[in-house]
Amino acid sequence: MSHSTNASSSSASPSAQLDFSRLAPYGWDDDWAAAYADAVADARTAAPDPLPGRVVRVDRGQCDLVTPAGTLRADTEFVVPRDPMKVVCTGDWAVVDADGAPPYVRTLLPRRTAFARSTSSKRSEGQVLAANVDHALIAVSLGAELDLGRIERFLSLAWSSGASPVLVLTKADLVPDTATLAHLTADAETSAPGVQVLPVSAETGEGVDVLAAVLAGGTTALLGQSGAGKSTLANALLGRSAQTVQTIRDRDGKGRHTTTTRNLLPLPAAGGGGTLIDTPGLRGVGLWEAEEGLGQAFAEIEELAARCRFHDCAHDAEPGCAVLAAVEDGTLPERRLVSYRKLLRENVRLAARTDARLRAEQRQVFKQRQALGRHMMERKRGPRRKP
The missing domain is CATH 1.10.40.50 (Probable gtpase engc; domain 3)
Structure with missing residues (x-):
């Protein structure tokens, strides 16, 4: 089930008691507090009772944010930049005018990182898939033949984003023996220098604890093709059935898009905390300003x-x-x-x-x-x- 926030059931207002501890599980720290203070000091972003908030979901013209006054839905029409790379995205930190009717996003705080790809548009535009990400978790299924070239493409984009890539070989339970698994892992490691490669089975739990420890405390963007087992892996990391899981096609090992929006979800505090952005399966992964990432990949x-x-x-x-x-x-x-x-x-x-x-x-x-x-x-x- 996709994560969404209903404004009528969990709305915030400037009169509500502010509780900045609500932001802590979503990555709020002293640096974000300073960036927020700088943004509010700008007359163009000043508003009665402006609130900081992190975007947990984006719909057309609207987004859901976690704020010190609770969770609210806000319009994004005020932030309409010419540059498509600067539109409101899941993972963004923003300044919100909660007094608006409806509330709306005034401005975005400067991003630390951004995972972006080129679109299929003839205008050569970029598309930001996730913002302020610490780990780019690339899921590759062992239920199909490893596509090393696609792995290298994902890693080039991940390094370019400023995040640290982690390569997860999902569905390890489908590999018949440990020798074959070791061989496939070695092939993936050859194509991913300097990147941690972890075989994981969400079905059996193999490797999930190790992966959770690697991701603890930061924001992770979960990326990969449809059928890679991202939703199953997300549920294993979250410790609950937050994402719907569908079966893949037997004839080609591909799946339908289970996740249709990018949702930012808090990871269990017992496992170290942090947040997870689950993204829809990517059919195309076009490079975008990836020269530096290519050098690292x-x-x-x-x-x-x-x-x-x-x-x-x-x-x-x-x-x-x-x-x-x-x-x-x-x-x-x-x-x-x-x-x-x-x-x-x-x-x-x-x-x-x-x-x-x-x-x-x-x-x-x-x-x-x-x-x-x-x-x-x-x-x-x-x-x-x-x-």
């Missing part, structure tokens, strides 16, 4: 590249390329280099579509390569004879 390639003879080595056919040498001697899987090149090209293409200056530079490089190509062809053919 492919850290071993970046380290090898520093030893190449040429600082601008493309790792294609250049002499003295340490990356190609590692592929040749088997220390770097060729599949990793192919995946790195693919994601790097995609990120450059997206950046070029959104950055006029970069587009101009790329056109200049293209013209230079054309001129060089013509020059080389003329040298190869030799001087033309006059008739």
